[in-house]
Amino acid sequence: MPTPDRTSFEQIVAAGREILESDGPAGLTMQAVATRVGVRAPSLYKRVRDREALHAAVAEASIDALTQRLETAGSDLDTLARAYRSFAQEHPEGFRIMFTSASPHDALTRSAAPLLHAATAVVGDEHALDAARLFTAWATGFLQMELSGAFRLGGDVDRAFEYGLHQLTRALTA
Amino acid sequence: MPTPDRTSFEQIVAAGREILESDGPAGLTMQAVATRVGVRAPSLYKRVRDREALHAAVAEASIDALTQRLETAGSDLDTLARAYRSFAQEHPEGFRIMFTSASPHDALTRSAAPLLHAATAVVGDEHALDAARLFTAWATGFLQMELSGAFRLGGDVDRAFEYGLHQLTRALTA
DNA sequence: ACCTGAACACCGTTCAAGT
DNA sequence: ACCTGAACACCGTTCAAGT
DSSP: OOOOOSOOHHHHHHHHHHHHHHHHHHHOOHHHHHHHHTSOHHHHTTTOSSHHHHHHHHHHHHHHHHHHHHHHHOSSHHHHHHHHHHHHHHOHHHHHHHHHSOOOHHHHHHHHHHHHHHHHHHHOSTTHHHHHHHHHHHHHHHHHHHHTTOOOSOSOHHHHHHHHHHHHHHHHHO | OOOOOSOOHHHHHHHHHHHHHHHHHHHOOHHHHHHHHTSOHHHHTTTOSSHHHHHHHHHHHHHHHHHHHHHHHOSSHHHHHHHHHHHHHHOHHHHHHHHHSOOOHHHHHHHHHHHHHHHHHHHOSTTHHHHHHHHHHHHHHHHHHHHTTOOOSOSOHHHHHHHHHHHHHHHHHO
16 A cells, blocks of 8 residues: 655755754764654665765765856856855855765766866866866865864964965966 | 773774774774773773764874874975875875864864974965965865775876975975 | 773664554 | 564663672
């Protein structure tokens, strides 16, 4: 006897993102998600393999949200860097989980496209990948350190961001 | 009636580092550490406040190990970057936990000193902090992406590292 | 003083039984 | 076909009782 679905994969992932942002990765439990979508924990296993898969799905959704933000932001490195930073500041846990949970190849590839395009415009085809990696590595590391509070030696963090952005774009343009 | 100590904080942290490296952060449990040091889990609470404090202590020990490596490596940015990378490749989980667990101020400050010194030599006092942040952000982000397998668009990762290193040192020297 | 077993709360996961 | 309660394994943490 069929039963009407009481939840969906999409709803589970959406609930997971909210819980992650409010309670951190430790709070992103099967039980917490089940409660939020109005179901018992065992029911989640119909749509998600296990807790690790749940985390991966939330990570993928975060990457997709970031990609969309980057795609609509603009096409130059400067604009992309600022869009990246504002995304990370709005979704600190969503940003973090992108690099701590195993994320699918496809999502990462899609998110790289805007950067690769912008880098190509600056350094040409041959070094586009290297330049994109230089740029994203800096931005990712900077945001990670900013969010984790690693910048505690004083100084103006905003100025440090502008300094890095300026040095990098200048180096790549030269 | 006093009892001879059957373990120590140092032994607990050392065991924690080994378990972290072999089983990842999820495997770094109170029970696993207790078993390895030959004690029951409740006994650990005499030396460590809770699981979070255990992770923080392991993170601090990793930072200290990195700092020592950097201090003995050399004093220019190029050498520091390579030392940083080799440390991360030898202790991937130890590297990761430095940025995911709350680490004490002092350890972070000590680890920044070698970088700050090298940066000062290149850009002078006024921009030393900004330059050190640019450099560590890039290196940290790059290693994080390398270790998490985020570099999946082909290309030579070693070459990308050399490219970034070259562009950064050139930008800061100019 | 430190160590332990017992106990409790909480989570992940499986599965037989419900509808 | 999905949902649930019951059950089991495992972990974090506290605490009274041992030495």
